Amino acid sequence: MSFETPGPVEAQLRGAISPIEEIIEEARQGRMFILVDHEDRENEGDLVIPAQAADAAAINFMATHGRGLICLTLPAERIEELGLPMMALHNSSRHETAFTVSIEAREGVSTGISAADRALTVATAIDPEKTAADIATPGHVFPLRARRGGVLVRAGHTEAGCDVARLAGHYPSSVICEIMKEDGTMARLPDLVDYAKTHDLKIGTIADLIAYRSRNDNLVVETACSQVTSEFGGDWEMRIFTDQTHGVEHVVLIKGDISSSGPVLCRTHALHEASDLLGLGPKPAGELPKAMELIAAEGRGVVCLFREPRHSLYAPEDEGPRTIKQTGLGAQILSKLGLHELELLTDSPQTTYLGLDAYGLSIVGTRPILKDA
Template sequence: MDYEKPGPVEENWRDAISSIEEIIDDARNGRMFILVDHEDRENEGDLVIPAQMATPEAINFMATHGRGLICLSMPGHRIDALGLPLMSTNNASRHETAFTVSIEAREGVTTGISAYDRARTVAVAIDPTKTGADIATPGHIFPLRARDGGVLVRAGHTEAAVDISRLAGLNPSGVICEIMKDDGEMARLPDLIAFAQKHNLKIGTISDLIAYRRRHDNLVRETAQRSVTSAHGGEWMMRVFTDQTQGAEHVVLSMGDLTDPAPVLTRMHAMNPLEDVLGIGEGHAGDLQGAMKLIAAEGRGVVVLLRDTAMKLDLDEGGSPQILRQYGLGAQILAALGLHELTLVTNSPTPRVVGLDAYGLHIAGTRPIPKE
């Protein structure tokens, strides 16, 4: 593949974004592409190629021009088949990226760091006929565990690489590498457009991929509905949504007319029995009850009780705004309720949520939870 042949020059940076259909077609044909979160000037980007197509030439291009860490995104079942433990069981990284221990092909490599050796390691790792016995640790390839459900669960490059490879009819795994500038700073969208034009690569967005998958996949469905009375706010409509990835049931409590276009008070609450039932915890005990009482006082709003503690739209109290990715099932539930404009009930700063617009949702603001 000739990555040195310049591509077309786009005058408007928005015109430089390709459709997901075009990205999938390039993936199917073994072409590398760039993925960003959204059409935003401050976005960083990753080089991505389906792992099945990761030749030594492609690995060398990533190392030479991308300059970031070269990683291998794989679905959880393949990670488990290889017996790869997570690098850390207590993931405190900013984006909660699920790194496993690094790997090397046990046979057919020398030092392991060459482009040929890393391509060989990738090929062995994704080969369904190979097992953990064919892999050595540590090594020079860094596997990433993609969440089941892909970008509809976590809006990350890890999941996007797996999703696009699967949609292209290839092995559901991808090799990704962050793109840095010559000075070592991360490349932003204007830099990425120039990079893409120089090397004749397409740029796609995770937000568009989420929208594409929403047109074809639905990971949540409503399985029960009834009216309930709570000590925290009185009468609520309770709905149960079941997600198709793990079979978990998520409870939604709603009050008032949700069809009104005005922003809806919304509490996205990751269930924690110690805090929510026993009142144990620093800062967050009582947040659920406080949010319910606030919504009841307003007479209109929604509380979504998520069974997965990673799926939340708030941070520790006093934390700084950050990019959130692991919210997809909650966003699908809100979309299923017909919501569009949200006022988050939280004591955290307003987060930037990757791909939220793909669900037709917008965070209009926040409301703090009163402390008793």
């Protein structure tokens, strides 16, 4: 299932959702709004306001009417400038929400928990004139580290908060708070429609933000193309795409004519030296060569080899198989290849891939690599 395909509830209530351009304008005016994600992700709505506009009244509204955890989304660069360590060394949360240690303004606060104190902490954290010396830890504001590349890399409220603030011309940071109902359960989209009317707030979706940015932003560029011959599958066209956020090069191998109609056989593969070269770790050895041979036998298809900007050479996984993948950069590359319908080569057909429809992509089926070999 792809993240941008509206679920049945969202489709039914589409008329209550504002275009993302209106949400950006709300942010530009310093007004609060609601951002919701897909029914198959966190399935929640957050109150969002650009951090520059997050005064004591806004913080108090979130605490009173949002009831969730009040957090501050910050770009990775600012997290590094403030020297804030991550809350967990190994993030095993389902959606990899990147909490740092909690913070407080070092000067001008009393207990730190009041709406005014938290607003001052937010203002201090986003002030470019302030440094790590102006921040104390722990505190009562919870920073979240946004991924470089925003919602095109990770489709979360953290990245969305930074993206909308930036697109509105503000410092790329927002204060966000999950919306809970009075009984303590999470408010879902049907609840949020009435909630938004009561409080005169507009509702936007992260899906629409991804689509907006995919139309207007470009994070990957093709930097090389050549013909290569491999032991696995013979002749390929090799194209290199560079991620402008990190400067990382990703490799695409193309077999045959992928411009003709019909689904294209595709293997997306996260390169990892320990697994792919040494056979270490939980991934079965031989997946990549076998996938290349299967595509060669088909006579038409694509292998996408994605590289992480930084990772340990060997880091054992202890969280079990992943069931949700954020696919922003990969989707951009596949879209640039002119692909639309994909038939995936995978031994994990239950995996959910997020963030495809905004790029005109859909998964129409899967084929095994090693399980039926």
